[in-house]
Amino acid sequence: MSDHAILITGANGGIGNATARYFLEHDESCYVYLGIRSGTNEADALAAEFPGRCGILSLDVTKAGEWESSLEKVAGENRVITVLVNNAGHHDDHLMANMPMDSWTDVIESNLSSVFLGSQAVLRGMMGERFGRIINISSLSALLAPLGQTNYAAAKAGVVGMTGSLAKEVARMGITVNAICPGYIETSATGAGDPEETKARKKAVPMRRFGQPREVAAAVFFLASKDAAYITGATLKIDGGIL
Amino acid sequence: MSESSTLHEEIKAILIDELMLDVEMDEIGDETPLMGPDSLGLDSVDALQLVVAIEKKFGFKISDPEAAKGILRCVKTIADAIRESKSA
Numbered sequence: 001m002s003d004h005a006i007l008i009t010g011a012n013g014g015i016g017n018a019t020a021r022y023f024l025e026h027d028e029s030c031y032v033y034l035g036i037r038s039g040t041n042e043a044d045a046l047a048a049e050f051p052g053r054c055g056i057l058s059l060d061v062t063k064a065g066e067w068e069s070s071l072e073k074v075a076g077e078n079r080v081i082t083v084l085v086n087n088a089g090h091h092d093d094h095l096m097a098n099m100p101m102d103s104w105t106d107v108i109e110s111n112l113s114s115v116f117l118g119s120q121a122v123l124r125g126m127m128g129e130r131f132g133r134i135i136n137i138s139s140l141s142a143l144l145a146p147l148g149q150t151n152y153a154a155a156k157a158g159v160v161g162m163t164g165s166l167a168k169e170v171a172r173m174g175i176t177v178n179a180i181c182p183g184y185i186e187t188s189a190t191g192a193g194d195p196e197e198t199k200a201r202k203k204a205v206p207m208r209r210f211g212q213p214r215e216v217a218a219a220v221f222f223l224a225s226k227d228a229a230y231i232t233g234a235t236l237k238i239d240g241g242i243l
Numbered sequence: 244m245s246e247s248s249t250l251h252e253e254i255k256a257i258l259i260d261e262l263m264l265d266v267e268m269d270e271i272g273d274e275t276p277l278m279g280p281d282s283l284g285l286d287s288v289d290a291l292q293l294v295v296a297i298e299k300k301f302g303f304k305i306s307d308p309e310a311a312k313g314i315l316r317c318v319k320t321i322a323d324a325i326r327e328s329k330s331a
Binding site for chain 1: 299
């Protein structure tokens with residue numbers, strides 16, 4: 001028997017790191033793997049704060065081989081991933097007329113192909129346990145389709161489609177698959193922009209504020225729980241009322 | 244009960260318990276087709292579940308999709324394949 005564990009990709013960033021922290025603070029028995037591509041500062045700090053309850057996996061989510069080696073490491077530690085939070089990804093905005101092909105490919109790979117690779121990698125283990133939770137962090141851009149984000153909006157909308165389809169495939173096996181579409185969330189990325197632009201964005205939010213990473217983490221935590229067993233194929237937007 | 248019929252019963256138990264088929268054990272014949280016309284009506288998702296359950300219970304991995312079609316034809320073909328893998 002292997003112990004159940006949680007894997008959160010992009011765990012150095014705002015939502016990923018906050019989600020890992022939320023699990024560690026709210027479930028004393030859980031073990032969390034922090035998937036990190038580069039730079040471990042935030043993940044290291046979390047692992048130090050919760051000794052013996054966190055593992056760091058060096059994982060480029062766009063590479064099938066790295067998923068394989070990461071899961072081998074997890075199995076070697078006698079654990080099985082039963083909660084996967086596909087959070088890693090990035091955007092690289094351009095008007096389509098000027099968008100370099102690399103920008104299109106990178107954004108599709110990091111936001112969409114990564115979800116395919118990660119979900120496929122953990123499915124067998126979840127099927128064996130007859131329990132699993134896959135939570136895909138999509139984006140409000142999937143639904144809003146803002147200009148300048150043809151690559152990102154397509155990738156994130158793809159995640160929503162994949163979520164619904166996979167949810168049907170594995171529903172009988174005790175595995176649920178859901179997507180979350182965060183709107184403006186207060187992270188280092190949103191805080192780094194032009195103050196006037198930030199002000200205008202806040203004005204566009206009915207709640208007149210950006211969300212906190214912790215407010216997304218709380219929803220992930222619920223969807224990962226046993227109490228959320230009948231919720232699958234859902235897309236939950238967390239956007240302060242924009243849509 | 245022979246070793247062979249015990250294995251058949253174990254496979255039938257997987258079909259009922261893991262795949263949640265709404266049938267009794269004695270309604271599943273050893274050579275009743277699992278898929279297709281006049282079968283138990285398994286679909287591709289059931290087949291995938293069955294492969295995972297067989298691997299977990301008997302340590303028998305079915306990785307070749309072409310071979311899987313023959314192995315998953317009925318309870319008897321599954322049992323034969325498991326026995327063959329153990330004697331190999």
